[in-house]
Amino acid sequence: MATCDRCGTQVGMPYRCRFCGGSYCEEHRLPESHDCPGLEEWNDPSGVFGQYEEEEERSRVDRAVDAVSATGGPLGYLRGNATYVFLGLMALTAFAQYIVAPLFGVAVNSGPWVDLFTLNTYNLTFVYPWFVSVFAHGGFGHLLFNGIALYFFGPPVERRMGSAKFAALFVGAGVLAGLAQVLTAAALGDVAAVYGASGAIMAVMGVLTVLNPGLRVYLYFVIPMPLWVLTLGFAAYSLFVTGFFGPGSGGVAQVAHLAGLGVGLLYGAYLKSQGGRGPNQLQLGGGRRGPGGGRGPF
Incomplete structure:
Protein backbone atom coordinates (compact mmCIF):
# COMPACT_ATOMS: atom_id res chain seq x y z
CA MET A 1 0.00 0.00 0.00
CA ALA A 2 1.11 3.57 -0.69
CA THR A 3 -0.09 6.91 0.68
CA CYS A 4 -1.39 9.70 -1.53
CA ASP A 5 0.96 12.66 -1.10
CA ARG A 6 -2.00 15.07 -1.43
CA CYS A 7 -4.71 13.64 0.83
CA GLY A 8 -3.04 10.81 2.75
CA THR A 9 -5.38 8.11 1.41
CA GLN A 10 -3.99 4.56 1.36
CA VAL A 11 -3.77 3.42 -2.28
CA GLY A 12 -3.04 -0.08 -3.54
CA MET A 13 -1.98 1.05 -7.01
CA PRO A 14 -0.93 4.69 -6.80
CA TYR A 15 -0.38 7.00 -9.75
CA ARG A 16 3.14 8.38 -9.93
CA CYS A 17 3.45 11.86 -11.40
CA ARG A 18 6.21 11.99 -13.98
CA PHE A 19 6.83 15.68 -13.32
CA CYS A 20 7.16 15.93 -9.54
CA GLY A 21 7.67 12.23 -8.73
CA GLY A 22 4.89 12.11 -6.15
CA SER A 23 2.42 9.27 -5.54
CA TYR A 24 -1.28 10.08 -5.71
CA CYS A 25 -4.71 8.52 -5.57
CA GLU A 26 -6.99 8.56 -8.59
CA GLU A 27 -8.66 11.80 -7.45
CA HIS A 28 -5.36 13.68 -7.28
CA ARG A 29 -3.41 12.04 -10.11
CA LEU A 30 -3.66 15.00 -12.53
CA PRO A 31 -1.12 17.85 -12.14
CA GLU A 32 -3.83 20.44 -11.47
CA SER A 33 -5.26 18.26 -8.68
CA HIS A 34 -2.09 18.23 -6.58
CA ASP A 35 -0.57 21.64 -7.41
CA CYS A 36 2.18 20.03 -9.43
CA PRO A 37 5.18 22.24 -10.27
CA GLY A 38 4.68 21.01 -13.84
CA LEU A 39 1.71 23.38 -14.07
CA GLU A 40 4.19 26.14 -14.74
CA GLU A 41 5.08 24.47 -18.05
CA TRP A 42 1.54 24.53 -19.43
CA ASN A 43 2.32 27.50 -21.64
CA ASP A 44 5.09 25.49 -23.32
CA PRO A 45 3.73 23.71 -26.45
CA SER A 46 6.04 20.80 -25.70
CA GLY A 47 5.27 20.83 -21.98
CA VAL A 48 2.73 19.07 -19.82
CA PHE A 49 -0.22 18.85 -22.20
CA GLY A 50 1.81 17.43 -25.09
CA GLN A 51 3.49 14.84 -22.90
CA TYR A 52 0.19 13.70 -21.39
CA GLU A 53 -1.27 13.37 -24.87
CA GLU A 54 1.70 11.18 -25.84
CA GLU A 55 1.18 9.02 -22.76
CA GLU A 56 -2.51 8.68 -23.53
CA GLU A 57 -1.69 7.63 -27.09
CA ARG A 58 0.81 5.06 -25.84
CA SER A 59 -1.74 3.69 -23.41
CA ARG A 60 -4.22 3.21 -26.27
CA VAL A 61 -1.60 1.25 -28.21
CA ASP A 62 -0.78 -0.84 -25.13
CA ARG A 63 -4.46 -1.63 -24.61
CA ALA A 64 -4.83 -2.63 -28.26
CA VAL A 65 -1.84 -4.97 -28.03
CA ASP A 66 -3.20 -6.48 -24.83
CA ALA A 67 -6.60 -7.01 -26.45
CA VAL A 68 -5.30 -9.00 -29.44
CA SER A 69 -2.82 -11.07 -27.44
CA ALA A 70 -5.00 -11.81 -24.42
CA THR A 71 -6.81 -15.08 -23.89
CA GLY A 72 -9.47 -15.37 -26.59
CA GLY A 73 -7.94 -12.56 -28.67
CA PRO A 74 -6.74 -13.04 -32.26
CA LEU A 75 -3.16 -13.67 -31.11
CA GLY A 76 -4.26 -15.77 -28.16
CA TYR A 77 -3.87 -18.89 -30.30
CA LEU A 78 -0.11 -18.24 -30.46
CA ARG A 79 0.33 -18.60 -26.72
CA GLY A 80 2.21 -21.85 -26.25
CA ASN A 81 1.53 -22.86 -29.86
CA ALA A 82 4.13 -21.00 -31.92
CA THR A 83 5.87 -24.29 -32.73
CA TYR A 84 2.70 -25.63 -34.31
CA VAL A 85 2.09 -22.38 -36.16
CA PHE A 86 5.53 -22.72 -37.72
CA LEU A 87 4.88 -26.36 -38.61
CA GLY A 88 1.65 -25.26 -40.28
CA LEU A 89 3.44 -22.49 -42.20
CA MET A 90 6.03 -25.00 -43.40
CA ALA A 91 3.27 -27.29 -44.69
CA LEU A 92 1.36 -24.41 -46.34
CA THR A 93 4.50 -23.11 -48.02
CA ALA A 94 5.26 -26.59 -49.36
CA PHE A 95 1.71 -26.73 -50.72
CA ALA A 96 2.28 -23.40 -52.46
CA GLN A 97 5.62 -24.62 -53.83
CA TYR A 98 4.55 -27.94 -55.27
CA ILE A 99 0.80 -27.59 -55.91
CA VAL A 100 -0.22 -23.95 -56.30
CA ALA A 101 2.80 -22.59 -58.19
CA PRO A 102 2.68 -25.25 -60.96
CA LEU A 103 -1.05 -24.60 -61.38
CA PHE A 104 -0.14 -21.02 -62.29
CA GLY A 105 2.53 -22.09 -64.75
CA VAL A 106 5.52 -21.72 -62.40
CA ALA A 107 7.34 -25.01 -62.85
CA VAL A 108 9.18 -26.49 -59.88
CA ASN A 109 12.88 -25.56 -59.91
CA SER A 110 12.39 -23.07 -62.74
CA GLY A 111 13.98 -19.63 -62.45
CA PRO A 112 10.78 -17.88 -61.27
CA TRP A 113 10.10 -20.71 -58.80
CA VAL A 114 13.60 -20.43 -57.34
CA ASP A 115 13.24 -16.66 -56.99
CA LEU A 116 9.87 -17.08 -55.27
CA PHE A 117 10.82 -19.65 -52.69
CA THR A 118 14.57 -19.46 -52.08
CA LEU A 119 17.00 -16.87 -50.85
CA ASN A 120 19.63 -16.71 -53.53
CA THR A 121 22.47 -14.65 -54.90
CA TYR A 122 20.21 -12.73 -57.26
CA ASN A 123 17.24 -11.84 -55.02
CA LEU A 124 19.26 -11.07 -51.90
CA THR A 125 18.11 -7.43 -51.74
CA PHE A 126 14.39 -8.16 -52.14
CA VAL A 127 13.97 -8.91 -48.38
CA TYR A 128 10.81 -11.05 -48.71
CA PRO A 129 12.84 -14.18 -49.66
CA TRP A 130 14.67 -13.82 -46.35
CA PHE A 131 11.49 -14.97 -44.62
CA VAL A 132 9.76 -17.15 -47.24
CA SER A 133 12.90 -19.27 -47.63
CA VAL A 134 12.80 -20.20 -43.93
CA PHE A 135 9.51 -22.07 -44.45
CA ALA A 136 10.09 -23.40 -47.98
CA HIS A 137 11.66 -26.85 -48.41
CA GLY A 138 13.24 -28.97 -51.10
CA GLY A 139 10.75 -31.81 -51.16
CA PHE A 140 8.80 -34.04 -48.80
CA GLY A 141 11.84 -35.65 -47.19
CA HIS A 142 13.39 -32.29 -46.35
CA LEU A 143 10.10 -31.05 -44.91
CA LEU A 144 9.53 -34.26 -42.93
CA PHE A 145 12.97 -34.30 -41.35
CA ASN A 146 12.82 -30.65 -40.30
CA GLY A 147 9.23 -31.03 -39.15
CA ILE A 148 10.11 -33.95 -36.86
CA ALA A 149 13.06 -32.06 -35.38
CA LEU A 150 10.96 -28.95 -34.72
CA TYR A 151 8.13 -31.04 -33.26
CA ALA A 164 6.95 -14.32 -28.59
CA LYS A 165 10.67 -14.68 -27.88
CA PHE A 166 10.68 -18.18 -29.34
CA ALA A 167 9.09 -16.88 -32.55
CA ALA A 168 11.64 -14.08 -32.75
CA LEU A 169 14.49 -16.55 -32.25
CA PHE A 170 13.15 -18.99 -34.85
CA VAL A 171 12.52 -16.44 -37.58
CA GLY A 172 15.55 -14.30 -36.78
CA ALA A 173 17.94 -17.25 -36.69
CA GLY A 174 16.42 -18.65 -39.89
CA VAL A 175 16.96 -15.36 -41.71
CA LEU A 176 20.52 -14.94 -40.43
CA ALA A 177 21.35 -18.53 -41.34
CA GLY A 178 20.15 -18.08 -44.91
CA LEU A 179 22.02 -14.80 -45.31
CA ALA A 180 25.19 -16.39 -43.92
CA GLN A 181 25.01 -19.18 -46.49
CA VAL A 182 24.46 -16.92 -49.49
CA LEU A 183 26.98 -14.29 -48.41
CA THR A 184 29.63 -16.91 -47.72
CA ALA A 185 29.16 -18.33 -51.20
CA ALA A 186 29.36 -14.83 -52.67
CA ALA A 187 32.61 -14.16 -50.79
CA LEU A 188 34.04 -17.31 -52.39
CA GLY A 189 32.88 -16.21 -55.82
CA ASP A 190 30.04 -18.73 -56.03
CA VAL A 191 26.28 -18.45 -56.38
CA ALA A 192 23.90 -20.04 -53.91
CA ALA A 193 20.22 -20.67 -53.29
CA VAL A 194 19.01 -21.70 -49.85
CA TYR A 195 15.70 -22.73 -48.30
CA GLY A 196 14.50 -24.69 -45.33
CA ALA A 197 14.04 -24.29 -41.58
CA SER A 198 17.25 -26.15 -40.69
CA GLY A 199 19.12 -23.04 -39.57
CA ALA A 200 16.22 -21.96 -37.36
CA ILE A 201 15.88 -25.46 -35.89
CA MET A 202 19.60 -25.58 -35.19
CA ALA A 203 19.15 -22.37 -33.19
CA VAL A 204 16.42 -24.04 -31.13
CA MET A 205 18.66 -27.06 -30.65
CA GLY A 206 21.53 -24.78 -29.58
CA VAL A 207 19.40 -23.12 -26.90
CA LEU A 208 18.31 -26.49 -25.53
CA THR A 209 21.88 -27.79 -25.56
CA VAL A 210 23.09 -24.93 -23.36
CA LEU A 211 20.12 -25.15 -20.98
CA ASN A 212 20.41 -28.92 -20.51
CA PRO A 213 23.43 -30.46 -22.25
CA GLY A 214 22.86 -33.85 -20.61
CA LEU A 215 19.31 -34.24 -21.96
CA ARG A 216 18.96 -37.76 -23.39
CA VAL A 217 18.01 -37.91 -27.06
CA TYR A 218 17.89 -40.74 -29.60
CA LEU A 219 19.73 -40.45 -32.90
CA TYR A 220 17.50 -41.93 -35.61
CA PHE A 221 15.09 -42.84 -32.74
CA VAL A 222 17.45 -45.69 -31.81
CA ILE A 223 20.89 -44.58 -30.56
CA PRO A 224 20.75 -42.91 -27.11
CA MET A 225 23.15 -40.07 -26.33
CA PRO A 226 23.35 -36.78 -24.40
CA LEU A 227 22.16 -33.79 -26.39
CA TRP A 228 25.59 -32.10 -26.23
CA VAL A 229 27.16 -35.08 -28.04
CA LEU A 230 24.59 -34.87 -30.85
CA THR A 231 25.08 -31.11 -31.15
CA LEU A 232 28.87 -31.35 -31.10
CA GLY A 233 28.84 -34.14 -33.65
CA PHE A 234 26.57 -32.22 -35.97
CA ALA A 235 28.72 -29.08 -35.69
CA ALA A 236 31.93 -31.04 -36.28
CA TYR A 237 30.48 -32.70 -39.36
CA SER A 238 29.30 -29.38 -40.81
CA LEU A 239 32.70 -27.78 -40.17
CA PHE A 240 34.51 -30.71 -41.78
CA VAL A 241 32.34 -30.71 -44.89
CA THR A 242 32.53 -26.92 -45.23
CA GLY A 243 36.29 -26.88 -44.84
CA PHE A 244 37.07 -29.68 -47.27
CA PHE A 245 34.23 -29.62 -49.78
CA GLY A 246 32.69 -26.14 -49.63
CA PRO A 247 29.80 -24.42 -47.80
CA GLY A 248 27.08 -25.98 -49.97
CA SER A 249 28.55 -29.41 -50.57
CA GLY A 250 26.03 -32.09 -51.45
CA GLY A 251 23.26 -29.53 -51.73
CA VAL A 252 23.25 -28.99 -47.95
CA ALA A 253 23.60 -25.47 -46.51
CA GLN A 254 26.32 -26.27 -44.00
CA VAL A 255 27.11 -22.63 -43.21
CA ALA A 256 23.43 -21.96 -42.52
CA HIS A 257 23.39 -24.85 -40.04
CA LEU A 258 26.47 -23.51 -38.26
CA ALA A 259 25.15 -19.94 -38.20
CA GLY A 260 21.80 -21.03 -36.75
CA LEU A 261 23.53 -23.17 -34.14
CA GLY A 262 25.79 -20.27 -33.19
CA VAL A 263 22.80 -17.97 -32.65
CA GLY A 264 21.13 -20.61 -30.49
CA LEU A 265 24.20 -21.27 -28.36
CA LEU A 266 24.68 -17.56 -27.71
CA TYR A 267 21.04 -17.00 -26.79
CA GLY A 268 21.02 -20.15 -24.68
CA ALA A 269 24.01 -18.82 -22.74
CA TYR A 270 22.09 -15.60 -22.13
CA LEU A 271 19.02 -17.49 -20.88
CA LYS A 272 21.14 -19.64 -18.60
CA SER A 273 22.74 -16.54 -17.11
CA GLN A 274 19.22 -15.41 -16.15
CA GLY A 275 18.67 -18.59 -14.15
CA GLY A 276 16.78 -21.83 -14.69
CA ARG A 277 17.39 -24.71 -17.06
CA GLY A 278 15.71 -26.71 -19.76
CA PRO A 279 13.47 -29.80 -19.45
CA ASN A 280 14.75 -33.09 -18.06
CA GLN A 281 13.17 -35.06 -20.89
CA LEU A 282 11.61 -34.50 -24.27
CA GLN A 283 7.90 -35.11 -24.73
CA LEU A 284 5.85 -35.75 -27.81
CA GLY A 285 4.59 -32.28 -28.71
CA GLY A 286 3.49 -30.74 -25.46
CA GLY A 287 2.03 -27.49 -26.75
CA ARG A 288 -1.05 -25.76 -25.38
CA ARG A 289 -3.73 -25.78 -28.02
CA GLY A 290 -6.59 -23.31 -28.15
CA PRO A 291 -6.73 -19.58 -27.56
CA GLY A 292 -4.52 -18.51 -24.71
CA GLY A 293 -4.30 -22.15 -23.74
CA GLY A 294 -1.53 -21.88 -21.23
CA ARG A 295 0.14 -20.02 -18.49
CA GLY A 296 3.66 -18.77 -18.91
CA PRO A 297 4.93 -15.82 -20.93
CA PHE A 298 3.73 -14.88 -24.38
Missing part, protein backbone atom coordinates in the same frame (compact mmCIF):
# COMPACT_ATOMS: atom_id res chain seq x y z
CA PHE A 152 10.44 -32.54 -30.63
CA PHE A 153 12.78 -29.67 -29.85
CA GLY A 154 10.44 -26.70 -30.32
CA PRO A 155 7.86 -27.07 -27.52
CA PRO A 156 10.27 -27.37 -24.56
CA VAL A 157 12.27 -24.36 -25.74
CA GLU A 158 9.09 -22.39 -26.39
CA ARG A 159 7.84 -23.15 -22.88
CA ARG A 160 11.14 -21.95 -21.44
CA MET A 161 11.34 -18.74 -23.49
CA GLY A 162 7.72 -17.79 -24.07
CA SER A 163 6.07 -17.85 -27.48
Whole structure:
Protein backbone atom coordinates (compact mmCIF):
# COMPACT_ATOMS: atom_id res chain seq x y z
CA MET A 1 0.00 0.00 0.00
CA ALA A 2 1.11 3.57 -0.69
CA THR A 3 -0.09 6.91 0.68
CA CYS A 4 -1.39 9.70 -1.53
CA ASP A 5 0.96 12.66 -1.10
CA ARG A 6 -2.00 15.07 -1.43
CA CYS A 7 -4.71 13.64 0.83
CA GLY A 8 -3.04 10.81 2.75
CA THR A 9 -5.38 8.11 1.41
CA GLN A 10 -3.99 4.56 1.36
CA VAL A 11 -3.77 3.42 -2.28
CA GLY A 12 -3.04 -0.08 -3.54
CA MET A 13 -1.98 1.05 -7.01
CA PRO A 14 -0.93 4.69 -6.80
CA TYR A 15 -0.38 7.00 -9.75
CA ARG A 16 3.14 8.38 -9.93
CA CYS A 17 3.45 11.86 -11.40
CA ARG A 18 6.21 11.99 -13.98
CA PHE A 19 6.83 15.68 -13.32
CA CYS A 20 7.16 15.93 -9.54
CA GLY A 21 7.67 12.23 -8.73
CA GLY A 22 4.89 12.11 -6.15
CA SER A 23 2.42 9.27 -5.54
CA TYR A 24 -1.28 10.08 -5.71
CA CYS A 25 -4.71 8.52 -5.57
CA GLU A 26 -6.99 8.56 -8.59
CA GLU A 27 -8.66 11.80 -7.45
CA HIS A 28 -5.36 13.68 -7.28
CA ARG A 29 -3.41 12.04 -10.11
CA LEU A 30 -3.66 15.00 -12.53
CA PRO A 31 -1.12 17.85 -12.14
CA GLU A 32 -3.83 20.44 -11.47
CA SER A 33 -5.26 18.26 -8.68
CA HIS A 34 -2.09 18.23 -6.58
CA ASP A 35 -0.57 21.64 -7.41
CA CYS A 36 2.18 20.03 -9.43
CA PRO A 37 5.18 22.24 -10.27
CA GLY A 38 4.68 21.01 -13.84
CA LEU A 39 1.71 23.38 -14.07
CA GLU A 40 4.19 26.14 -14.74
CA GLU A 41 5.08 24.47 -18.05
CA TRP A 42 1.54 24.53 -19.43
CA ASN A 43 2.32 27.50 -21.64
CA ASP A 44 5.09 25.49 -23.32
CA PRO A 45 3.73 23.71 -26.45
CA SER A 46 6.04 20.80 -25.70
CA GLY A 47 5.27 20.83 -21.98
CA VAL A 48 2.73 19.07 -19.82
CA PHE A 49 -0.22 18.85 -22.20
CA GLY A 50 1.81 17.43 -25.09
CA GLN A 51 3.49 14.84 -22.90
CA TYR A 52 0.19 13.70 -21.39
CA GLU A 53 -1.27 13.37 -24.87
CA GLU A 54 1.70 11.18 -25.84
CA GLU A 55 1.18 9.02 -22.76
CA GLU A 56 -2.51 8.68 -23.53
CA GLU A 57 -1.69 7.63 -27.09
CA ARG A 58 0.81 5.06 -25.84
CA SER A 59 -1.74 3.69 -23.41
CA ARG A 60 -4.22 3.21 -26.27
CA VAL A 61 -1.60 1.25 -28.21
CA ASP A 62 -0.78 -0.84 -25.13
CA ARG A 63 -4.46 -1.63 -24.61
CA ALA A 64 -4.83 -2.63 -28.26
CA VAL A 65 -1.84 -4.97 -28.03
CA ASP A 66 -3.20 -6.48 -24.83
CA ALA A 67 -6.60 -7.01 -26.45
CA VAL A 68 -5.30 -9.00 -29.44
CA SER A 69 -2.82 -11.07 -27.44
CA ALA A 70 -5.00 -11.81 -24.42
CA THR A 71 -6.81 -15.08 -23.89
CA GLY A 72 -9.47 -15.37 -26.59
CA GLY A 73 -7.94 -12.56 -28.67
CA PRO A 74 -6.74 -13.04 -32.26
CA LEU A 75 -3.16 -13.67 -31.11
CA GLY A 76 -4.26 -15.77 -28.16
CA TYR A 77 -3.87 -18.89 -30.30
CA LEU A 78 -0.11 -18.24 -30.46
CA ARG A 79 0.33 -18.60 -26.72
CA GLY A 80 2.21 -21.85 -26.25
CA ASN A 81 1.53 -22.86 -29.86
CA ALA A 82 4.13 -21.00 -31.92
CA THR A 83 5.87 -24.29 -32.73
CA TYR A 84 2.70 -25.63 -34.31
CA VAL A 85 2.09 -22.38 -36.16
CA PHE A 86 5.53 -22.72 -37.72
CA LEU A 87 4.88 -26.36 -38.61
CA GLY A 88 1.65 -25.26 -40.28
CA LEU A 89 3.44 -22.49 -42.20
CA MET A 90 6.03 -25.00 -43.40
CA ALA A 91 3.27 -27.29 -44.69
CA LEU A 92 1.36 -24.41 -46.34
CA THR A 93 4.50 -23.11 -48.02
CA ALA A 94 5.26 -26.59 -49.36
CA PHE A 95 1.71 -26.73 -50.72
CA ALA A 96 2.28 -23.40 -52.46
CA GLN A 97 5.62 -24.62 -53.83
CA TYR A 98 4.55 -27.94 -55.27
CA ILE A 99 0.80 -27.59 -55.91
CA VAL A 100 -0.22 -23.95 -56.30
CA ALA A 101 2.80 -22.59 -58.19
CA PRO A 102 2.68 -25.25 -60.96
CA LEU A 103 -1.05 -24.60 -61.38
CA PHE A 104 -0.14 -21.02 -62.29
CA GLY A 105 2.53 -22.09 -64.75
CA VAL A 106 5.52 -21.72 -62.40
CA ALA A 107 7.34 -25.01 -62.85
CA VAL A 108 9.18 -26.49 -59.88
CA ASN A 109 12.88 -25.56 -59.91
CA SER A 110 12.39 -23.07 -62.74
CA GLY A 111 13.98 -19.63 -62.45
CA PRO A 112 10.78 -17.88 -61.27
CA TRP A 113 10.10 -20.71 -58.80
CA VAL A 114 13.60 -20.43 -57.34
CA ASP A 115 13.24 -16.66 -56.99
CA LEU A 116 9.87 -17.08 -55.27
CA PHE A 117 10.82 -19.65 -52.69
CA THR A 118 14.57 -19.46 -52.08
CA LEU A 119 17.00 -16.87 -50.85
CA ASN A 120 19.63 -16.71 -53.53
CA THR A 121 22.47 -14.65 -54.90
CA TYR A 122 20.21 -12.73 -57.26
CA ASN A 123 17.24 -11.84 -55.02
CA LEU A 124 19.26 -11.07 -51.90
CA THR A 125 18.11 -7.43 -51.74
CA PHE A 126 14.39 -8.16 -52.14
CA VAL A 127 13.97 -8.91 -48.38
CA TYR A 128 10.81 -11.05 -48.71
CA PRO A 129 12.84 -14.18 -49.66
CA TRP A 130 14.67 -13.82 -46.35
CA PHE A 131 11.49 -14.97 -44.62
CA VAL A 132 9.76 -17.15 -47.24
CA SER A 133 12.90 -19.27 -47.63
CA VAL A 134 12.80 -20.20 -43.93
CA PHE A 135 9.51 -22.07 -44.45
CA ALA A 136 10.09 -23.40 -47.98
CA HIS A 137 11.66 -26.85 -48.41
CA GLY A 138 13.24 -28.97 -51.10
CA GLY A 139 10.75 -31.81 -51.16
CA PHE A 140 8.80 -34.04 -48.80
CA GLY A 141 11.84 -35.65 -47.19
CA HIS A 142 13.39 -32.29 -46.35
CA LEU A 143 10.10 -31.05 -44.91
CA LEU A 144 9.53 -34.26 -42.93
CA PHE A 145 12.97 -34.30 -41.35
CA ASN A 146 12.82 -30.65 -40.30
CA GLY A 147 9.23 -31.03 -39.15
CA ILE A 148 10.11 -33.95 -36.86
CA ALA A 149 13.06 -32.06 -35.38
CA LEU A 150 10.96 -28.95 -34.72
CA TYR A 151 8.13 -31.04 -33.26
CA PHE A 152 10.44 -32.54 -30.63
CA PHE A 153 12.78 -29.67 -29.85
CA GLY A 154 10.44 -26.70 -30.32
CA PRO A 155 7.86 -27.07 -27.52
CA PRO A 156 10.27 -27.37 -24.56
CA VAL A 157 12.27 -24.36 -25.74
CA GLU A 158 9.09 -22.39 -26.39
CA ARG A 159 7.84 -23.15 -22.88
CA ARG A 160 11.14 -21.95 -21.44
CA MET A 161 11.34 -18.74 -23.49
CA GLY A 162 7.72 -17.79 -24.07
CA SER A 163 6.07 -17.85 -27.48
CA ALA A 164 6.95 -14.32 -28.59
CA LYS A 165 10.67 -14.68 -27.88
CA PHE A 166 10.68 -18.18 -29.34
CA ALA A 167 9.09 -16.88 -32.55
CA ALA A 168 11.64 -14.08 -32.75
CA LEU A 169 14.49 -16.55 -32.25
CA PHE A 170 13.15 -18.99 -34.85
CA VAL A 171 12.52 -16.44 -37.58
CA GLY A 172 15.55 -14.30 -36.78
CA ALA A 173 17.94 -17.25 -36.69
CA GLY A 174 16.42 -18.65 -39.89
CA VAL A 175 16.96 -15.36 -41.71
CA LEU A 176 20.52 -14.94 -40.43
CA ALA A 177 21.35 -18.53 -41.34
CA GLY A 178 20.15 -18.08 -44.91
CA LEU A 179 22.02 -14.80 -45.31
CA ALA A 180 25.19 -16.39 -43.92
CA GLN A 181 25.01 -19.18 -46.49
CA VAL A 182 24.46 -16.92 -49.49
CA LEU A 183 26.98 -14.29 -48.41
CA THR A 184 29.63 -16.91 -47.72
CA ALA A 185 29.16 -18.33 -51.20
CA ALA A 186 29.36 -14.83 -52.67
CA ALA A 187 32.61 -14.16 -50.79
CA LEU A 188 34.04 -17.31 -52.39
CA GLY A 189 32.88 -16.21 -55.82
CA ASP A 190 30.04 -18.73 -56.03
CA VAL A 191 26.28 -18.45 -56.38
CA ALA A 192 23.90 -20.04 -53.91
CA ALA A 193 20.22 -20.67 -53.29
CA VAL A 194 19.01 -21.70 -49.85
CA TYR A 195 15.70 -22.73 -48.30
CA GLY A 196 14.50 -24.69 -45.33
CA ALA A 197 14.04 -24.29 -41.58
CA SER A 198 17.25 -26.15 -40.69
CA GLY A 199 19.12 -23.04 -39.57
CA ALA A 200 16.22 -21.96 -37.36
CA ILE A 201 15.88 -25.46 -35.89
CA MET A 202 19.60 -25.58 -35.19
CA ALA A 203 19.15 -22.37 -33.19
CA VAL A 204 16.42 -24.04 -31.13
CA MET A 205 18.66 -27.06 -30.65
CA GLY A 206 21.53 -24.78 -29.58
CA VAL A 207 19.40 -23.12 -26.90
CA LEU A 208 18.31 -26.49 -25.53
CA THR A 209 21.88 -27.79 -25.56
CA VAL A 210 23.09 -24.93 -23.36
CA LEU A 211 20.12 -25.15 -20.98
CA ASN A 212 20.41 -28.92 -20.51
CA PRO A 213 23.43 -30.46 -22.25
CA GLY A 214 22.86 -33.85 -20.61
CA LEU A 215 19.31 -34.24 -21.96
CA ARG A 216 18.96 -37.76 -23.39
CA VAL A 217 18.01 -37.91 -27.06
CA TYR A 218 17.89 -40.74 -29.60
CA LEU A 219 19.73 -40.45 -32.90
CA TYR A 220 17.50 -41.93 -35.61
CA PHE A 221 15.09 -42.84 -32.74
CA VAL A 222 17.45 -45.69 -31.81
CA ILE A 223 20.89 -44.58 -30.56
CA PRO A 224 20.75 -42.91 -27.11
CA MET A 225 23.15 -40.07 -26.33
CA PRO A 226 23.35 -36.78 -24.40
CA LEU A 227 22.16 -33.79 -26.39
CA TRP A 228 25.59 -32.10 -26.23
CA VAL A 229 27.16 -35.08 -28.04
CA LEU A 230 24.59 -34.87 -30.85
CA THR A 231 25.08 -31.11 -31.15
CA LEU A 232 28.87 -31.35 -31.10
CA GLY A 233 28.84 -34.14 -33.65
CA PHE A 234 26.57 -32.22 -35.97
CA ALA A 235 28.72 -29.08 -35.69
CA ALA A 236 31.93 -31.04 -36.28
CA TYR A 237 30.48 -32.70 -39.36
CA SER A 238 29.30 -29.38 -40.81
CA LEU A 239 32.70 -27.78 -40.17
CA PHE A 240 34.51 -30.71 -41.78
CA VAL A 241 32.34 -30.71 -44.89
CA THR A 242 32.53 -26.92 -45.23
CA GLY A 243 36.29 -26.88 -44.84
CA PHE A 244 37.07 -29.68 -47.27
CA PHE A 245 34.23 -29.62 -49.78
CA GLY A 246 32.69 -26.14 -49.63
CA PRO A 247 29.80 -24.42 -47.80
CA GLY A 248 27.08 -25.98 -49.97
CA SER A 249 28.55 -29.41 -50.57
CA GLY A 250 26.03 -32.09 -51.45
CA GLY A 251 23.26 -29.53 -51.73
CA VAL A 252 23.25 -28.99 -47.95
CA ALA A 253 23.60 -25.47 -46.51
CA GLN A 254 26.32 -26.27 -44.00
CA VAL A 255 27.11 -22.63 -43.21
CA ALA A 256 23.43 -21.96 -42.52
CA HIS A 257 23.39 -24.85 -40.04
CA LEU A 258 26.47 -23.51 -38.26
CA ALA A 259 25.15 -19.94 -38.20
CA GLY A 260 21.80 -21.03 -36.75
CA LEU A 261 23.53 -23.17 -34.14
CA GLY A 262 25.79 -20.27 -33.19
CA VAL A 263 22.80 -17.97 -32.65
CA GLY A 264 21.13 -20.61 -30.49
CA LEU A 265 24.20 -21.27 -28.36
CA LEU A 266 24.68 -17.56 -27.71
CA TYR A 267 21.04 -17.00 -26.79
CA GLY A 268 21.02 -20.15 -24.68
CA ALA A 269 24.01 -18.82 -22.74
CA TYR A 270 22.09 -15.60 -22.13
CA LEU A 271 19.02 -17.49 -20.88
CA LYS A 272 21.14 -19.64 -18.60
CA SER A 273 22.74 -16.54 -17.11
CA GLN A 274 19.22 -15.41 -16.15
CA GLY A 275 18.67 -18.59 -14.15
CA GLY A 276 16.78 -21.83 -14.69
CA ARG A 277 17.39 -24.71 -17.06
CA GLY A 278 15.71 -26.71 -19.76
CA PRO A 279 13.47 -29.80 -19.45
CA ASN A 280 14.75 -33.09 -18.06
CA GLN A 281 13.17 -35.06 -20.89
CA LEU A 282 11.61 -34.50 -24.27
CA GLN A 283 7.90 -35.11 -24.73
CA LEU A 284 5.85 -35.75 -27.81
CA GLY A 285 4.59 -32.28 -28.71
CA GLY A 286 3.49 -30.74 -25.46
CA GLY A 287 2.03 -27.49 -26.75
CA ARG A 288 -1.05 -25.76 -25.38
CA ARG A 289 -3.73 -25.78 -28.02
CA GLY A 290 -6.59 -23.31 -28.15
CA PRO A 291 -6.73 -19.58 -27.56
CA GLY A 292 -4.52 -18.51 -24.71
CA GLY A 293 -4.30 -22.15 -23.74
CA GLY A 294 -1.53 -21.88 -21.23
CA ARG A 295 0.14 -20.02 -18.49
CA GLY A 296 3.66 -18.77 -18.91
CA PRO A 297 4.93 -15.82 -20.93
CA PHE A 298 3.73 -14.88 -24.38
